[in-house]
Amino acid sequence: MTTTLPQTLKKSALIISGLFLANQALASGxxxxxxxxxxxxxxxxSAAEAADPSTLFYNPAGLTKLEGTQASININVVMPSVKxxxxxxxxxxxxxxxxxxxxAPDGSTNVSRSGKITDDAVLAPxxxxxxxVNDRVFLGLGVYVPFGSSTEYQKNSVLRYNxxxxxxxxxxxxxxxxxxxxxxxxxxxxxxxxxxxxxxRQYANFGAFIGANGMADGSANVKGSDWGFGYNLAWLWDINxxxxxxxxxxxxxxxxxxxxxxxxxxxxxxxxxxxxQGIRDSGYVSKEGAQVKVATPESLxxxxxxxxxxxxxxxxxxxWTRHSxxxxxxxxxxxxxxxxxxxxxxxxxxxxxxxxxxxRNTYKVSLGASYQVSEPLQLRFGWAYDQSPVKxxxxxxxxxxxxxxxxxxxxxKYDFNKNNTVNxxxxxxKIHDSQANLNxxxxxxxxxxxxxxxxxxxxxxxxxxxxxxxxxxxxxxxxF
Numbered sequence: 409m410t411t412t413l414p415q416t417l418k419k420s421a422l423i424i425s426g427l428f429l430a431n432q433a434l435a436s437g438x439x440x441x442x443x444x445x446x447x448x449x450x451x452x453x454s455a456a457e458a459a460d461p462s463t464l465f466y467n468p469a470g471l472t473k474l475e476g477t478q479a480s481i482n483i484n485v486v487m488p489s490v491k492x493x494x495x496x497x498x499x500x501x502x503x504x505x506x507x508x509x510x511x512a513p514d515g516s517t518n519v520s521r522s523g524k525i526t527d528d529a530v531l532a533p534x535x536x537x538x539x540x541v542n543d544r545v546f547l548g549l550g551v552y553v554p555f556g557s558s559t560e561y562q563k564n565s566v567l568r569y570n571x572x573x574x575x576x577x578x579x580x581x582x583x584x585x586x587x588x589x590x591x592x593x594x595x596x597x598x599x600x601x602x603x604x605x606x607x608x609r610q611y612a613n614f615g616a617f618i619g620a621n622g623m624a625d626g627s628a629n630v631k632g633s634d635w636g637f638g639y640n641l642a643w644l645w646d647i648n649x650x651x652x653x654x655x656x657x658x659x660x661x662x663x664x665x666x667x668x669x670x671x672x673x674x675x676x677x678x679x680x681x682x683x684x685q686g687i688r689d690s691g692y693v694s695k696e697g698a699q700v701k702v703a704t705p706e707s708l709x710x711x712x713x714x715x716x717x718x719x720x721x722x723x724x725x726x727x728w729t730r731h732s733x734x735x736x737x738x739x740x741x742x743x744x745x746x747x748x749x750x751x752x753x754x755x756x757x758x759x760x761x762x763x764x765x766x767x768r769n770t771y772k773v774s775l776g777a778s779y780q781v782s783e784p785l786q787l788r789f790g791w792a793y794d795q796s797p798v799k800x801x802x803x804x805x806x807x808x809x810x811x812x813x814x815x816x817x818x819x820x821k822y823d824f825n826k827n828n829t830v831n832x833x834x835x836x837x838k839i840h841d842s843q844a845n846l847n848x849x850x851x852x853x854x855x856x857x858x859x860x861x862x863x864x865x866x867x868x869x870x871x872x873x874x875x876x877x878x879x880x881x882x883x884x885x886x887x888f
Contacts, residue, residue, distance in 0.1 A: 440578075442835070443534050443552045445482045445883035449819025449833035450776025451790030453723040456654045456713040458644065459821075460829070460885045461536035464550040464584055467654045467711065468596035469644035471546040471586035474538045477888040482534040488877040490559065490809060493522035497566045497869030499613065500748075500848065509867075512564035513611065513625040515676045520562040527558055548584040554602065555704060559807060563611075569867040570806045570846050572627065573609035578602060582640065591646065598640035602661045602704070607631040613865065614687050615677060624677035626687065630698055632667020638706075653712040660706040660733060669698040669741060691745030691757070700739045705730045723776040723790070731767040731797035738762055741863065748866060750849065750859035761863045762850040765805060767797035774815070786821040788833070804844040809873035811842040819881075831883035839875040846870065 442448040444462030447455065457463070458470025461480040498506040512518045534552040541547060560573040584598035608630045615624040638659040646652050671692045678684050688694070711725035744757040776790025792815035798804045804811075819833030846869045850862040 445881035449788035451792035451815040451817040453774035453776030455711040461538040464548040469594040469642040472588040472594040480885040488526040495521040495871040500866035546586040568611040596642040600638040605633040624675040632665040636661040636663040650715040656709040666699040697742040725774040770795040811840040813839040829885040833881040835879040837877040
């Protein structure tokens with residue numbers, strides 16, 4: 409009995425971790441990309457502006473600039489497009505002398521080597537409230553989406569043993585206190601409570617156990633959730649009446665996502681009950697627990713604003729993110745499973761899948777401006793360069809074909825009266841074309857030194873990706 413059964417596991421790990429990584433068409437790495445329409449219109453360059461309660465996310469010290477009580481509701485419609493093509497994968501091991509995958513889960517040759525892996529449109533709401541307690545103390549509360557995505561390959565994709573479907577839903581609640589030290593300096597501290605739900609569907613080549621590749625597929629359906637906690641620190645400095653700068657630090661949030669993994673079997677070979685029983689006896693039970701520990705990264709933002717004249721404002725922001733926290737991740741199943749021993753070529757047991765993405769720390773640079781056309785109408789626009797944490801094609805995950813990108817944003821603000829304001833924004837994200845060289849060997853590239861005995865597909869492959877995204881946003885702010 410050979411061991412490619414682990415395929416499912418490795419990729420399921422890839423997926424649950426990839427869930428945290430899956431923002432394919434938005435900001436690089438984990439991030440959703442925008443939490444405020446007024447900031448989106450400047451490509452997120454206007455963190456020092458403190459124009460409305462959404463400043464709570466970008467620089468909460470800006471709450472001291474907001475009089476009375478205000479509320480802001482933001483809605484983003486995200487239209488991502490992530491397409492893959494020229495996909496190839498190989499039964500287990502490296503290409504060259506190995507059999508290329510050319511069968512579907514039902515054993516037919518109806519396979520897909522290209523397609524779109526994102527939804528056409530996704531809705532994301534964000535809400536903020538600010539309240540002035542007195543001349544010094546200001547309070548805020550934000551509920552927003554910091555991370556989130558969904559990707560799904562066709563069930564008959566040749567890449568199904570590496571990935572089939574992932575989903576991530578994250579919502580953060582942030583109560584904040586801001587303090588005005590004097591007319592020039594303000595500071596703030598916030599608590600971040602973050603809830604994350606993750607799910608995946610990953611196929612396995614159980615046919616490798618019985619010498620019938622493509623005739624006995626299985627799939628792991630994994631769902632889990634967790635609460636994690638962090639904090640936010642900020643400082644805002646009015647250098648003079650026309651120039652302002654600020655610093656915003658968001659801490660890491662650690663998650664231990666726990667849930668259930670359900671193993672389903674399909675394919676002509678399972679018409680024989682003894683085949684199914686053999687797979688179950690190897691540790692791939694119909695239902696078991698699974699967990700993975702992941703930390704969403706800390707970030708440090710330095711930003712500024714210059715009031716050039718009564719008509720023009722200019723904004724800038726540089727954000728550093730410690731994506732290197734995603735250097736290695738482990739997905740742990742409750743039950744041990746029969747897997748290949750890459751050192752001996754025999755068999756052993758494991759309940760762990762290891763990922764080695766080796767992400768790097770990144771920078772995002774944003775520039776923006778606003779122009780006051782008339783007393784109620786302001787036009788806004790911006791540009792940003794967002795660096796990917798992926799070092800090269802060999803470390804790019806199928807669940808996250810992430811690459812460097814540029815933002816182009818335009819928008820406007822209209823004050824209907826002193827109490828009611830509406831912001832609109834449109835952003836286009838140009839994401840560099842990329843390729844993923846998928847590696848199913850934990851810790852190595854083939855049998856031998858460096859490879860670990862783990863729950864893994866040992867399936868290698870490659871695919872090319874072409875991605876872009878559009879984001880439309882509307883924001884309503886009311887001053888009580």
